[in-house]
Amino acid sequence: MLLTDFEYLNNSEDAFKRKVALQIKTLRRQNQVTQEKFYSETNINIARLESGRVDIRLDTLRKVCYYFDVSLSGFFHGIY
DSSP states (O other): OOOOHHHHHHHHHHHHHHHHHHHHHHHHHHTTOOHHHHHHHHOOOHHHHHHTOSOOOHHHHHHHHHHTTOOHHHHHHTTO
């Protein structure tokens, strides 16, 4: 079955969101930080980001990367 352009973009957008969410979760676990600790130190609800169902703002992603001491390019290098 062939997908329309819109269906393809929709599917690839969902897949991308899941990859970003998984990368955030991986960083948090590698650094042995709980969701509660991350929230108390940043006031960012990382559980929502890790769900992959929300659009993450670039500024929020920058703060996540800063917290875990990873560059934005390094963050995305881990995805692709």
